[in-house]
Amino acid sequence: MTAGALRVEPLIGLEWSQAIEQWGGEDATTPSGTRRSWLHRAPEQQVMALYQTIRRSDPHAPAPWWLRALAAGNLETRAEGFAVEDRVAKLLSARPGWVFVPWSVDGDSGYWEYVPSERKLAEPGVPTTLMLTDRHPGWIDVIRVHARVTPDPVAVKGLADLRSNLAHLESLAPA
Template structure:
């Protein structure tokens, strides 16, 4: 029953409209309920299951490495503010269960380099920069590039956007 309760906690409402930014996806219980209740249910449900579907920020808060859900939302929103203003970047709302979507650099797909999967920017709890970039590729996915926060992403965008 705990697994069922968790799946309902991360499920978006049926009436959810297509999202163009992470903030528009924040309609599930995990986004609106008191943070301590969300954290408590997550801890009870996850136990030793590292593969439990959950937003990156919740895993980071549960591990004690991120201060709050609100800070996670701010990080997502700042990435959206940066990439949403740049040509070629599109928000993809259909990420893994519980996740917050990701950004793709469309010119890197099927361009001169011939990649079939575009450069992708996503939030992560893998490291304290909270941002990973998955370079454009065609075959097996390369290792994600750990980016040192929003400033690191901003400073390296030219490099990431050069692949076309």
């Protein structure tokens, strides 16, 4: 190599941040509207290979819930994760008061807020929030309306459980 030559080596962290970058989804009203990054479109095997590589150097690298579940062997395909997101979106979009928030942390799939729950608070706070998770096989967590300290999530046992208990979850008292 000559004295003036520049040697550039790929940085896995930079590559991963570009892979999860969600450009143009700020106005999305459902999770499907945010699926614009490389990890949503690239061949699944390539996505998994890059994710496994980044996890070796950063075990807590940001990633959507479905990719963490896929890597753990709890989902068979990325499409299964998208289907869960789409079914939740269909249910909540048809129900008054629920709003999809497309931005969250890097690599995340957004979350849902039940805006009317804020009326239960005497001070500014956070409305009842529904997010998808790889924490348990029901894939859905609800965090009740709260101010200050965030309460532990309530694990929902899947879409059927969400559908049958949605009114109860919407009526949870502040933490």
